[in-house]
Amino acid sequence: MTLRASSIRCDDVTVQFDNGIRAVDEVHTDFPAGKITTLIGPSGCGKTTLLRLIAGLQSPVSGTVQFIDSTSVRRRGDVAFVFQQPSLLPWRDAIGNVLLPLELIARDTASQRRGKAAAMLEMVGLGDALHRLPHQLSGGMKMRVSLARALVTEPSVLLMDEPFAALDDMLRNSLGQLLLKLWQDLSLTVVMVTHDIAESCLLSHQIQVMHSGEITQRIDNPLGWPRDEQLRRTAEFGTFYGTVSDALRSSA
Numbered sequence: 001m002t003l004r005a006s007s008i009r010c011d012d013v014t015v016q017f018d019n020g021i022r023a024v025d026e027v028h029t030d031f032p033a034g035k036i037t038t039l040i041g042p043s044g045c046g047k048t049t050l051l052r053l054i055a056g057l058q059s060p061v062s063g064t065v066q067f068i069d070s071t072s073v074r075r076r077g078d079v080a081f082v083f084q085q086p087s088l089l090p091w092r093d094a095i096g097n098v099l100l101p102l103e104l105i106a107r108d109t110a111s112q113r114r115g116k117a118a119a120m121l122e123m124v125g126l127g128d129a130l131h132r133l134p135h136q137l138s139g140g141m142k143m144r145v146s147l148a149r150a151l152v153t154e155p156s157v158l159l160m161d162e163p164f165a166a167l168d169d170m171l172r173n174s175l176g177q178l179l180l181k182l183w184q185d186l187s188l189t190v191v192m193v194t195h196d197i198a199e200s201c202l203l204s205h206q207i208q209v210m211h212s213g214e215i216t217q218r219i220d221n222p223l224g225w226p227r228d229e230q231l232r233r234t235a236e237f238g239t240f241y242g243t244v245s246d247a248l249r250s251s252a
């Protein structure tokens, strides 16, 4: 499967709710094509609203969000969203849940859809669990199904809102590694909200710090690759962790 990466440009974009709260305040930034950008900042600073805006789930009162890629024609399913809760349909098995977005966009034949869904479940390590119902899956497996469902439409952009926050440390680490593999194999542009500084350092190319509706800092990640668990134990990782912590504190 070859997917196209897109960069995302936000030009002075503002979201103001009916209650007067400006959750996103004249944000001018971009998220580079084919890279992983993490978005961090204190609770209520507007991270989810910015992600929803990029996904087209929230309208701005001013400004624009643009996707810049090799094709100007955007298709349904080009932007995928993964939430903290996997939200699987309980009466559908794993492959039934992954088939859902393909059925909605009705692009392929039934057997092509099944082939794509099975291949995607294989890719997330669930090739032998296609017919398990959600209640027969662990929390980590449900998140893997959720990732497969998000990616089965071959999006160029993957948006993630604290996807691993509800999972324990070990699962979180293994899903982080899975995200890196998917990003690489599918050449995705990823924007991920997280509260976890270590996760942000380990998984990103760039970290954007948000405060009171604004992007206050953009920090390029100097850490090398591969981004495995060994890296967490290095002095470089500790130093970068400190830089990001300081940036968060100074933005407050």
Ligand SMILES: Nc1ncnc2c1ncn2[C@@H]1O[C@H](COP(=O)(O)OP(=O)(O)OP(=O)(O)O)[C@@H](O)[C@H]1O
Residues within 6 Å of the ligand: 017, 018, 019, 021, 022, 023, 041, 042, 043, 044, 045, 046, 047, 048, 049, 050
């Ligand atoms: N639909 C809405 N109507 C009114 N206010 C809203 C709405 N959605 C969010 N807000 C407010 O907008 C601000 C930003 O919320 P948002 O959920 O984007 O923050 P966040 O940084 O993602 O927070 P958290 O880290 O706690 O998830 C908050 O003050 C929130 O109360």
